[in-house]
Amino acid sequence: MEYDLIIAGGGPAGASAGRAAALRGLSTLLIEKSRFPRYKPCAGAVSERALASLDFEIPPSIREREIKGGRLFVRDQCFERTLDRRLGIIVSRSAFDEYLLGKAREAGLDVRMEERVLDFEESDDHVSVRTTAGAYRARFAVIAEGAQGTLKYRVRRRDAKDEFGICLVTEIEERNDIISARLPDIIEIHFDAVAMGYGWIFPHDGYYSVGIGSFASVAVKPKEVMGEFLRKHGFVSRSRIRGHLIPVGGITRTVASSRVLLCGDAAGFVDPLTGEGIAYAIRSGQIAAGVVADACAGGKKGSALARYPKLCRRDFGSNLFYALLSAKIIYNSPGTFYKVLSADTAAVDKYLETSIDRQQYRRYLRWLAPRLPRYLLTKKRAMAPPAT
Ligand SMILES: Cc1cc2nc3c(=O)[nH]c(=O)nc-3n(C[C@H](O)[C@H](O)[C@H](O)COP(=O)(O)OP(=O)(O)OC[C@H]3O[C@@H](n4cnc5c(N)ncnc54)[C@H](O)[C@@H]3O)c2cc1C
Numbered sequence: 053m054e055y056d057l058i059i060a061g062g063g064p065a066g067a068s069a070g071r072a073a074a075l076r077g078l079s080t081l082l083i084e085k086s087r088f089p090r091y092k093p094c095a096g097a098v099s100e101r102a103l104a105s106l107d108f109e110i111p112p113s114i115r116e117r118e119i120k121g122g123r124l125f126v127r128d129q130c131f132e133r134t135l136d137r138r139l140g141i142i143v144s145r146s147a148f149d150e151y152l153l154g155k156a157r158e159a160g161l162d163v164r165m166e167e168r169v170l171d172f173e174e175s176d177d178h179v180s181v182r183t184t185a186g187a188y189r190a191r192f193a194v195i196a197e198g199a200q201g202t203l204k205y206r207v208r209r210r211d212a213k214d215e216f217g218i219c220l221v222t223e224i225e226e227r228n229d230i231i232s233a234r235l236p237d238i239i240e241i242h243f244d245a246v247a248m249g250y251g252w253i254f255p256h257d258g259y260y261s262v263g264i265g266s267f268a269s270v271a272v273k274p275k276e277v278m279g280e281f282l283r284k285h286g287f288v289s290r291s292r293i294r295g296h297l298i299p300v301g302g303i304t305r306t307v308a309s310s311r312v313l314l315c316g317d318a319a320g321f322v323d324p325l326t327g328e329g330i331a332y333a334i335r336s337g338q339i340a341a342g343v344v345a346d347a348c349a350g351g352k353k354g355s356a357l358a359r360y361p362k363l364c365r366r367d368f369g370s371n372l373f374y375a376l377l378s379a380k381i382i383y384n385s386p387g388t389f390y391k392v393l394s395a396d397t398a399a400v401d402k403y404l405e406t407s408i409d410r411q412q413y414r415r416y417l418r419w420l421a422p423r424l425p426r427y428l429l430t431k432k433r434a435m436a437p438p439a440t
Contacts, residue, residue: 055081055162055190056348057341058181060169060203062088062153064330065316066196068105068337070163071156076345080161081190083183085168088153089146093221093296095254095261095327097239098148099140099407102331105338110141114151116257117142121238122404124393126386128244131393133400134237139407142239142256169203174311192311192344192357196337199297199317207314208306214269215320217249217298217327220278221263222289223256231255242281247272248383251281262287265298265327267383300324301376303369308360313340321364323372325379328407332368339363374413378406388428392420395427 057073059066062084073080097119103110118141121134157163164185172193173180179193195203199216235255245251249266262285264278274295282289299320307319315321316333323329340360347356382389392399402419406412420427 053079053189054178055079055188057081057192057194057344058083058179058188058190059194059196060172060181061196061198061201061316061318062086062163062165063092063149063196063198063316063333064152065198065318065333065337066194067149067152067156068334069194069196069315069341070153070161070337071159072338072341073344074156074160076341078341078345078348081188082153082156082161082163083167083169083181083188084153084163084165085184087166088150090149092145092149093219093294094145095221095252095263096143096145096148096256097140097254097328097407098143098330099328100138101407101409101412102328102334103141104409105331105334108155110143110148110151114143114147115141116144117237117255119237119239122400123235123238123240124400124403125240125242125244126390126393129390129394131400132238133397133404135401135404137408139404142254144256169197172203172206172312174309179311191348192313194313194315194337194340194344195318196315196333197318199299201318204314204318207309207312211299211301211305211320214267215299215301215304216268217265217300218268218271218274219263219265219296219298219327220274220293221261221296222278222282222293223291224260224262224282224287224289225258225291226260228258231258231260235260243382243386243389245281246274246277253285260287262289267300268297298322298327298329300327300379303361303365303372307364308357310355310357313343313357313360315340319364321368321372323375325375325382326407332372335368336364339367371413374417375406377417378413391430392424392427395430396423399423399427 056078059082123132240253242251251264254261307314315336321332
């Protein structure tokens with residue numbers, strides 16, 4: 053049988069591509085190497101931006117926490133704000149990813165689990181896909197293998213060292229009442245934990261996600277930095293500390309060939325400031341499915357896929373661009389960031405609101421630009437007290 057579309061990888065990018073393709077009536081096969089539910093190293097924050105892209109609700113059983121604010125640490129100073137609106141939710145990726153894939157199956161996606169895509173070959177009118185269990189044919193393919201696979205290098209070059217980050221993450225078990233008292237509807241971000249990056253403490257159901265991440269090009273002894281971060285905050289990790297790569301840099305990579313599209317982390321669609329990738333994985337998967345559906349419907353040649361990078365740029369490219377600009381300012385000049393946050397609580401609120409929609413970074417920088425000279429000259433104000 054020849055499918056319209058084969059998808060490699062069942063994370064948010066693959067599942068979203070799969071659901072959108074099945075809803076458009078494409079015969080679609082998704083091949084996933086793991087058995088779900090599976091562990092995925094992640095802090096588990098799903099922004100409002102990401103939730104707004106879904107055509108279904110995430111049920112309460114998967115929403116472990118609702119996030120309305122943040123406690124930001126910059127130069128040992130704490131800036132804490134809780135807004136009157138939700139900024140996102142916290143999930144465990146094992147349950148969240150399984151739910152997304154379930155919604156894709158519900159739409160008619162064919163799924164094969166515990167089967168790894170080994171290779172693919174493009175020809176004029178189809179793609180041949182070889183897996184650990186056999187061989188398949190499709191008119192088009194989507195590679196949604198995440199940050200660590202190597203299939204994507206058939207479409208694009210490898211990242212240079214300043215184009216990806218390194219994260220270390222662990223889970224610290226704790227009673228929910230203690231977690232809620234420490235982090236009531238808020239997340240904690242420590243910009244002073246690591247150079248060109250940050251440490252995080254996010255509240256989950258029965259555990260904290262604790263981790264650090266920074267650009268690989270500047271990461272020095274990350275295991276020691278992580279150990280110090282855990283000690284400083286009174287955590288003893290009984291779970292494994294896992295390392296994972298994360299692409300950074302925005303929309304700069306080649307993400308389409310004549311019959312194959314890259315989505316999510318495989319395409320490098322991750323916010324270079326925060327490491328947020330779920331929103332962009334979902335959107336790029338959906339956009340890829342639309343492009344493939346149009347190509348199938350129009351009987352167009354593979355070159356129809358050339359629209360994909362343009363559509364991604366139009367949809368979320370400017371947000372990633374302005375996120376990169378923000379990352380450069382914040383990471384290269386933490387003193388400026390510190391002065392901005394110190395000058396006005398509205399500056400903290402506006403920063404936290406960058407998770408809300410797809411154009412929010414640009415709005416944030418536009419809001420900040422005329423105020424910046426005044427903020428840089430303002431003397432430090434008293435801030436919210438640090439966490440107890
Ligand atoms: C430590 C850490 C913390 C993070 N925290 C956040 C956060 O709080 N919020 C946020 O928005 N983003 C976060 N991210 C980023 C986020 O995890 C990714 O951007 C997101 O998972 C990308 O989704 P994806 O579908 O592209 O890839 P993935 O979620 O990695 O899914 C890829 C899937 O492909 C499968 N696969 C791989 N190779 C093959 C193959 N050859 N054949 C078949 N299947 C294959 C894998 O098993 C996996 O299931 C974090 C990343 C890290 C590393």
